[in-house]
Amino acid sequence: MTPTPPDTERADAARVGNEKVDNETVDHETVDNARGDNNRVGIDHRRLLLLLGLATAVTVFTATVPLLRDWFDLRVYYGTIDTWVHHDGRIYDYRVPGTTYGFTYPPFAAVAMLPMALVSLDTAIALCLLLNLAALAAVLYILVGPLLRRYGWYGTAVAVCVLALLEPLRDxxxxxxVNLLLLALVLADAWLLSTGRGRWAGVGIGLAAAVKLTPALFIGLLLIARRRRAAGLATAVAATATAAAAWVSPDASRFYWTEALWDTNRIGRLAYVSNQSLQGVLARLTEPAEPSRAAWASVVLVVLCVWAWRTHRAVTAGDWVGAFAVTGLTACLVSPITWVHHLVWLLPSFAVLLRHRRLLWLAGCLYAVLCSSVVWLWFDDASGPGGFLGSNTYVWITLGLLLGLPVGQSAAGRRLLRRRVSATAPAPNPVVPAITPTHVQREGEASFSATGTGSEPAPADGRGVLAEGRGGSSEPTGSTRPAARKPQSSSERASSYTVKPPPA
Known part of the structure; x- marks a missing residue:
């Protein structure tokens, strides 16, 4: 037998050894992958259990702790439409049996609700629930869509459970x-403006203003922002809808615009604790006397001046979410009657707070107060200093947000940022061509989300490079030219509360 050369023996041994190592590596990788899959399954199971527990707690809370409203306002709408269509009645003559409350919206709202005449009350309730959920999904997508996508299905489900506790939303x-539907219409215009698709901006605001008068304040926002086309479109849509309603029901339109609009007694008692407007504050102070109209008008004028200043500051910085948030706050304050459920207009303000990490604690505290139904502790008696402070808690929150919500950026802040960039940016290398970031925000656009908006110019990292999330390289070299600064783009009571909320 011919002996095997030593080199061949060593090669065979090395090959066998490598095969063993490869097999062991594959086995280890298989085990690690299996362990990773098991860990992910365990994490998903834990998340699912936590989510089920949270959903159960929210369901129990909403079903037992607050007073359920038993679809009271929807019953007003349904009864009005049924009487008008099937019994030849008049829109503003209908009253809910056993109460003095009837339809309080402009005539176009009744025209828009005519499809209810084709279905039963139970079907109308189911459709109303589905529409509100769809509107809430649209509002969340517009305000915090990127944030929810970052945390996936679990974060979205938790957010929905958390929002279900918010008193204005659950009411x-x-x-x-219809508050969520109107909010979704208005925010749709904000989304169009912030993404450079402003051709149809104004339609949503116009429709919302035709259903309720309070959203008409957003037309003022468009004028302050010098979006004259959008403001004109919103005005034209509102006027056309109102004219169409007058053609369908001239008698109802004549009665509403000449009588019903000016009669606040049809809507509810001004001093009722659910009225969280400036007019409500004055009414509770002077009860049982009527509040001074001159005093109310003076306070409203001051608030409108603050609104115009803060809105101009926001739109100048391209902060559309901030501008719409401030306008929603102002609408709640200046409306003669703002019931608690109208405060869903505060949701854009929470989106503004969420984009500032240092203010997350404040957002949490305000959210907890708005879940607490604290104002109802003074349902029977709002007298004295304690009653004055406690019964108007939601007004103080709204007013504080109007004055302190971080919208836009001051000129001083922009000058400071410019000095920091110019002082720390390295000089470009004349030999090597400059590298231009590929992901650059288009001029005139502003991101409309809680995770990054046009309200704040992209911060510099001290080396002339845009921070993460704003485009540009995260690892500059000496040959990278500093990124240039990017120019930024430039109620009436609609519900029917009774003096005592309807029983569950």
């Missing part, structure tokens, strides 16, 4: 109200 759904 809107429990009453069968």
């Amino acid at each position: 809107t759904i429990s009453f069968g109200q």
